[in-house]
Amino acid sequence: MTLLALEGVDVFYGDLQATFGVDLHVEEGEAVALIGANGAGKSTLLRAMIGLTPARRGTVTFDGENITRQRCDLVARRGVAIVPEGRRLFASLTVEENLLMGAARARPGPWTLDSVFDLFPAMRDFRHHNAAELSGGQQQMVAVGRALLTNPRLLLCDELSLGLAPKVVGEIYSCFAGIREKGVSIILVEQDIARARSASNRLYCLLKGRVTLEGASDAVSLDDISHAYFGDRRQ
Amino acid sequence: MSTFLRSGLALPALGLAVVAAALILLPIDRRLAMEVLLVLAMAQGWNLLCGYTGLLSFGHHAFVGLGAYVLFMTVNTTGLSPAWSILAAALVALVVGLGMWALLRKLRGPYFSIGIWVLADSLRLLFAQWEWVGSSRGIVLNPMSIDASTFADTVFYLALGLALVTVLGVFALLRSRTGLALMAIRDNEAGAASVGIAVARNQLAAFLISAVVCAAAGAIYYLSVLYVDPSGAFDIDWQIRVLFIVIVGGLGSIEGPIIGIVIYFGLRELFRDAGDLFLIFQGLTAFLVPLIMPGGIWGLIQSRTGWQLFPTRRIAQ
Amino acid sequence: MSYVEAILNGLMVGGLYGLFGLGLALAFGIMRIVNIAHGEFVVLAAYLGVTLLAVTPLPLPVVVVVVAAAAFALGWALQATMLNRLLGPNPVPAMVVTMGLSIVLRNVLVELYGADIQSIDIGPLQNMGIGFAGLSIGLLPILIFIISVILFIGVNLLLTRTTIGRAFRAAADDHEILETLGFNRRRIYNAALGLAVALSAVAGLLLAMRSSFTPFSGVERLLIAFEVVIIGGLGSLRGCFLGGLFLGVVQVLGLKLYPNAGPLFGHLAFFIVLLVRQSNLGLFLAWGRK
Numbered sequence: 001m002t003l004l005a006l007e008g009v010d011v012f013y014g015d016l017q018a019t020f021g022v023d024l025h026v027e028e029g030e031a032v033a034l035i036g037a038n039g040a041g042k043s044t045l046l047r048a049m050i051g052l053t054p055a056r057r058g059t060v061t062f063d064g065e066n067i068t069r070q071r072c073d074l075v076a077r078r079g080v081a082i083v084p085e086g087r088r089l090f091a092s093l094t095v096e097e098n099l100l101m102g103a104a105r106a107r108p109g110p111w112t113l114d115s116v117f118d119l120f121p122a123m124r125d126f127r128h129h130n131a132a133e134l135s136g137g138q139q140q141m142v143a144v145g146r147a148l149l150t151n152p153r154l155l156l157c158d159e160l161s162l163g164l165a166p167k168v169v170g171e172i173y174s175c176f177a178g179i180r181e182k183g184v185s186i187i188l189v190e191q192d193i194a195r196a197r198s199a200s201n202r203l204y205c206l207l208k209g210r211v212t213l214e215g216a217s218d219a220v221s222l223d224d225i226s227h228a229y230f231g232d233r234r235q
Numbered sequence: 236m237s238t239f240l241r242s243g244l245a246l247p248a249l250g251l252a253v254v255a256a257a258l259i260l261l262p263i264d265r266r267l268a269m270e271v272l273l274v275l276a277m278a279q280g281w282n283l284l285c286g287y288t289g290l291l292s293f294g295h296h297a298f299v300g301l302g303a304y305v306l307f308m309t310v311n312t313t314g315l316s317p318a319w320s321i322l323a324a325a326l327v328a329l330v331v332g333l334g335m336w337a338l339l340r341k342l343r344g345p346y347f348s349i350g351i352w353v354l355a356d357s358l359r360l361l362f363a364q365w366e367w368v369g370s371s372r373g374i375v376l377n378p379m380s381i382d383a384s385t386f387a388d389t390v391f392y393l394a395l396g397l398a399l400v401t402v403l404g405v406f407a408l409l410r411s412r413t414g415l416a417l418m419a420i421r422d423n424e425a426g427a428a429s430v431g432i433a434v435a436r437n438q439l440a441a442f443l444i445s446a447v448v449c450a451a452a453g454a455i456y457y458l459s460v461l462y463v464d465p466s467g468a469f470d471i472d473w474q475i476r477v478l479f480i481v482i483v484g485g486l487g488s489i490e491g492p493i494i495g496i497v498i499y500f501g502l503r504e505l506f507r508d509a510g511d512l513f514l515i516f517q518g519l520t521a522f523l524v525p526l527i528m529p530g531g532i533w534g535l536i537q538s539r540t541g542w543q544l545f546p547t548r549r550i551a552q
Numbered sequence: 553m554s555y556v557e558a559i560l561n562g563l564m565v566g567g568l569y570g571l572f573g574l575g576l577a578l579a580f581g582i583m584r585i586v587n588i589a590h591g592e593f594v595v596l597a598a599y600l601g602v603t604l605l606a607v608t609p610l611p612l613p614v615v616v617v618v619v620a621a622a623a624f625a626l627g628w629a630l631q632a633t634m635l636n637r638l639l640g641p642n643p644v645p646a647m648v649v650t651m652g653l654s655i656v657l658r659n660v661l662v663e664l665y666g667a668d669i670q671s672i673d674i675g676p677l678q679n680m681g682i683g684f685a686g687l688s689i690g691l692l693p694i695l696i697f698i699i700s701v702i703l704f705i706g707v708n709l710l711l712t713r714t715t716i717g718r719a720f721r722a723a724a725d726d727h728e729i730l731e732t733l734g735f736n737r738r739r740i741y742n743a744a745l746g747l748a749v750a751l752s753a754v755a756g757l758l759l760a761m762r763s764s765f766t767p768f769s770g771v772e773r774l775l776i777a778f779e780v781v782i783i784g785g786l787g788s789l790r791g792c793f794l795g796g797l798f799l800g801v802v803q804v805l806g807l808k809l810y811p812n813a814g815p816l817f818g819h820l821a822f823f824i825v826l827l828v829r830q831s832n833l834g835l836f837l838a839w840g841r842k
Contacts, residue, residue: 050732052728052731052732071731071736072728072731072732073731073732073733073734073735073736073737076731076732076733076734077734081732081733082732084729084732088726088728088729090721090722090725090726090729090730091725091726092721092724092725093718093721093722093725097718097721100715100718101718101719101722101730101733101735102733104715104718104719104733104734104735105733105734105735106734146733147732147733150733150734285644289642289644291643291644291647291648293588293651338823338826338827338830340830341829341830342826344586344643345580345586345643345647346782348586348647349586349774349775349778350778350782350826352775353775353778353779353819353822353823354819354823356771356775356815356819357816357819357820357823360813360814360815360816360819361816363812364810364812364813364816371812471771475651475655478648478651482648486644511659511662511663512663514655514658514659515655515656515659515660515663517655518652518653518654518655518656518657518658518659519652519656520652521648521649521651521652521655522649522652522653522655522656523652524648524652525638525644525645525646525648525649526634526637526638526645526649529645
């Protein structure tokens with residue numbers, strides 16, 4: 001069953017058009033990767049999905065309901081959560097308080113403080129630290145945990161690996177299996193193509209705001225991706 | 236001549252000349268005209284600072300009072316003529332303005348707005364305590380310093396001169412390189428800084444100009460009254476009046492304050508007998524305009540018609 | 553009145569100044585809005601208190617609660633109907649709107665109550681005092697100080713122990729992310745301005761019990777609140793409280809030296825703090841960013 005569908009989505013920042021007629025869908029339980037160069041419109045699409053920058057044209061449908069112009073907090077309560085680029089933890093709150101903010105308006109579901117701590121056991125040790133004192137990897141764990149605590153049906157992950165050491169990135173991605181096990185669908189935006197392919201069922205490649213490639217992650221060739229990524233072949 | 240016509244300066248110059256001639260020749264109430272002209276000058280000065288550099292000041296009544304006191308003290312202690320003493324008022328405002336800037340230079344946004352308000356309130360309290368300037372009783376201008384037969388005309392022409400110099404000066408400034416920088420700061424402060432505009436220096440320039448203009452206007456106004464006291468000269472009402480005029484007329488344009496002036500004085504004459512009702516109405520308008528008409532009246536006219544009476548916008552040829 | 557008594561009195565009134573500052577700081581920290589009508593709300597609360605005491609048989613503590621509730625509703629309504637429409641990077645429109653509101657409130661109060669000096673008569677408590685070690689301190693100032701300390705503790709608990717309080721702090725950090733967690737930002741803002749106005753209203757009512765006021769007292773109250781925030785440093789409850797105490801002591805001592813100087817000494821202390829901060833640039837920048 002289709003959980004999320006974008007049809008002909010155009011997103012603008014002021015007068016500047018960032019995406020052009022994007023069609024995209026995510027099935028229940030699926031993990032979908034969005035890849036593309038900087039400025040391709042990946043983060044913009046995530047913002048349109050959760051209502052932070054609503055699409056000007058086209059429709060966004062979640063679980064059969066049109067949510068194109070719905071307020072962000074209402075979309076969130078329907079079961080969309082985001083791990084934003086750059087983590088964006090609440091800097092003056094402690095780790096535990098950050099997590100509690102995720103839980104405060106949560107839908108019913110499997111995720112609790114304890115199950116998040118089970119997912120990232122290291123977090124128990126710094127739960128009372130201020131969010132601003134953490135390393136990048138620790139912050140990323142908190143950001144993922146905070147989003148999970150809303151008990152989302154769809155988790156949007158924006159550049160989880162940005163600025164993190166490869167080892168730390170590996171640790172974070174290794175938790176994906178545990179997240180998907182609980183029935184959460186995932187859209188991940190990623191610069192690291194190998195990582196994106198291995199962590200997803202399907203992928204979309206964006207170039208200058210348009211989808212240039214769509215396919216099963218293990219079926220598309222690196223060559224196709226490279227062409228879709230840089231646009232050096234007629235698409 | 237044809238360059239002059241095409242430069243877009245002809246219309247505003249002609250317009251100002253006609254208005255000035257009308258004010259001089261027609262049998263109008265010169266007292267009221269003087270006040271209108273002085274408040275217009277203040278509004279143009281304040282608008283240069285707030286409309287163009289984004290520094291919203293709630294404390295420009297400091298300069299009104301300061302200018303008035305400097306004029307009175309200069310005339311009474313040195314015997315200098317009132318007209319020349321206006322220059323002294325302007326000069327002191329310049330120096331005090333620099334000092335204030337040193338204190339406020341790191342404050343931005345609301346901090347600046349209220350910081351300068353505290354300064355204005357401090358001056359009021361200081362002058363009310365200061366025996367040399369008459370403390371809270373205020374001071375009277377030495378009657379020997381004026382010629383009663385020409386006095387009314389003198390203050391009127393001083394006010395007219397100040398208003399013309401201010402409007403034309405602001406206009407010329409906005410058409411200069413500095414003006415371009417000011418408008419860039421108005422539209423996007425961070426962006427302006429990133430292309431190498433010295434934001435702080437331009438803000439300081441606008442601040443000092445607005446200070447000098449308000450001080451000169453305050454000096455002329457209280458000269459016409461012959462008496463000054465701290466609670467009147469440092470009254471926040473001066474600031475509220477200017478705020479009302481600029482916000483209603485339209486922030487960040489020369490035309491805005493002119494429209495605002497007409498509306499302000501028109502309403503004030505209408506409400507002449509209503510007392511506090513006018514103040515309530517004034518507040519209500521300042522309260523509503525940003526909500527329903529963010530650009531003021533001139534902003535609305537401009538967005539509908541694209542008119543420019545004082546062409547400060549430049550379009551690449 | 554000895555200097556020691558003056559300092560003690562300054563501390564007592566300083567607790568209220570801290571509350572004034574706290575109201576302003578909450579609104580600015582959370583919404584980035586400076587409420588210029590803050591002082592007028594403080595004065596409005598005092599007039600409401602006077603009126604309720606005069607025309608209803610309600611006892612004083614109930615009046616305080618009623619005024620606080622009315623102030624909360626007023627703050628909520630102002631944010632919901634007006635200020636939420638002016639959110640954004642430019643602080644000027646919200647300042648102009650609240651400036652306009654302050655003018656309206658001030659002059660409506662003049663119309664309704666006249667410009668005469670008013671005070672709240674609370675009966676025999678006014679003159680009761682306690683003496684120790686040769687000093688005498690009024691019972692009322694002590695009570696008022698205790699109430700302000702309790703309110704500070706209460707706000708601290710609210711901000712750290714409750715969801716709405718944590719949401720206030722989170723909104724100050726990053727309101728977009730707060731929305732992605734299912735919070736309605738506007739509701740949070742409404743509650744924040746409600747709380748800010750309610751705190752200031754209670755402080756204004758308490759201040760009216762120990763000193764007089766007119767419709768024009770609002771400006772002075774606003775400037776006090778502003779000075780407290782700058783002196784104490786924005787974004788810290790303790791800063792507000794200590795800033796208030798400092799300003800209270802400076803003012804009471806100043807008035808002891810020059811009875812007619814009004815809030816001049818508070819202003820001077822504010823400028824001195826500003827200058828000191830500027831001389832230490834690094835520290836100043838860290839403070840300014842908060």
